[in-house]
Amino acid sequence: MASVAGLARAARVSPGEHGAVWSDPRRAAAIAAAATGGLASLALIAGALTPVPGGGVCTGACAPYPFDDPALVRDFVPVSFAWMIPAVGMLVALIVFAASLGLVRGTAGRLAGRLALAFTLVGASVLLVDYAVQLAVVAPSLLHGEGAAVVGLSLFNPHGVFVGLEDLGYWVLGLGFLGVASALGSASRPERIARWVFLVGGVLALAALPVLAAALGADLGYTYEIVVITVVDLTLAVGCACAAVGLARSPLGPRAADAQPAAR
Numbered sequence: 251m252a253s254v255a256g257l258a259r260a261a262r263v264s265p266g267e268h269g270a271v272w273s274d275p276r277r278a279a280a281i282a283a284a285a286t287g288g289l290a291s292l293a294l295i296a297g298a299l300t301p302v303p304g305g306g307v308c309t310g311a312c313a314p315y316p317f318d319d320p321a322l323v324r325d326f327v328p329v330s331f332a333w334m335i336p337a338v339g340m341l342v343a344l345i346v347f348a349a350s351l352g353l354v355r356g357t358a359g360r361l362a363g364r365l366a367l368a369f370t371l372v373g374a375s376v377l378l379v380d381y382a383v384q385l386a387v388v389a390p391s392l393l394h395g396e397g398a399a400v401v402g403l404s405l406f407n408p409h410g411v412f413v414g415l416e417d418l419g420y421w422v423l424g425l426g427f428l429g430v431a432s433a434l435g436s437a438s439r440p441e442r443i444a445r446w447v448f449l450v451g452g453v454l455a456l457a458a459l460p461v462l463a464a465a466l467g468a469d470l471g472y473t474y475e476i477v478v479i480t481v482v483d484l485t486l487a488v489g490c491a492c493a494a495v496g497l498a499r500s501p502l503g504p505r506a507a508d509a510q511p512a513a514r
Contacts, residue, residue: 275353280497282347287490289340294483296333301326317406318397327392330405334381340486341374347490348426351433354497366429373422380415388412408471417459420478424455427485434493441496444489451485 348370352363384405391400405412431448435441455478462474 275350276497279347279350279354280494282343282350283490283494283497285343286340286347287487287494289336289343290483290486290490293333293336293340294480294487296336297479297483300330300333315407316398316401317404318392318395318401322397322406323392323395326406328389331384331389334385338378338381340483341378344423344486345371345374347493348430351430354433354435362429362432364429366426366433368426369422369429370426373419373424373426376415376419376422380412380419384412413472413475416475417478420455420475420482421459423482424452424478427452427455427482427489430489435496438496438499440492440499444492444496447485447489447492451481451489454481455485 345367348363348367352360352367354363383403388400388404391397392404397404401407401410403411407413427448431445431452434445434448436445458477458481459474462477463470466473
């Protein structure tokens with residue numbers, strides 16, 4: 251109740267004193283974290299329920315190369331693309347979260363915040379392009395009987411461009427998670443938990459690719475993709491939920507200790 255009352259008092263402050271409440275980086279980070287965590291949970295559930303018709307992890311009848319069989323279109327398009335919609339929203343919200351987080355701690359967290367934003371922006375951009383191609387190019391092509399023309403781009407191809415870009419994008423997000431862990435504060439227990447969640451998630455996302463690539467070689471296929479999506483979505487679902495709670499409980503605006511210039 252105390253935190254709610256504090257936010258209500260802050261909302262009555264004139265813009266001339268502290269600025270509009272929605273422009274406060276701590277409030278913006280808390281809202282973006284909550285949105286990211288919710289969308290990550292939705293994307294994870296949708297992905298787990300999505301049938302996969304090829305690539306060695308198919309459920310039911312497997313679609314053979316070049317993945318343009320009419321049965322594939324009838325049974326798997328566009329249902330196999332649906333999980334990308336909450337994933338796109340998750341990535342956009344994650345960029346906002348990282349951008350806001352870099353301003354929360356003032357001078358003390360400036361470098362960590364910039365690294366978190368830089369790597370998050372790069373990784374999310376790769377994934378957004380990848381998902382846009384699937385939704386705007388591959389799915390319509392399959393529905394119009396042009397599957398053979400996009401076989402190299404198709405998500406049903408375990409050795410295609412889609413999986414390669416996903417592997418790259420989520421691996422770079424692992425670097426972003428390390429920046430987020432460093433940029434988060436430690437004033438409250440939820441923030442400290444969030445730091446550890448992002449740290450562990452980032453390390454797992456980064457380490458899994460070389461380990462699996464060395465073990466599987468050319469047969470890597472969907473293996474790293476499945477592992478890293480699970481790690482990233484769980485990290486965002488749990489870590490962002492904790493971060494949102496911790497940031498919402500903290501005073502609005504950068505902490506006074508962080509905002510002070512370093513003593514000469």
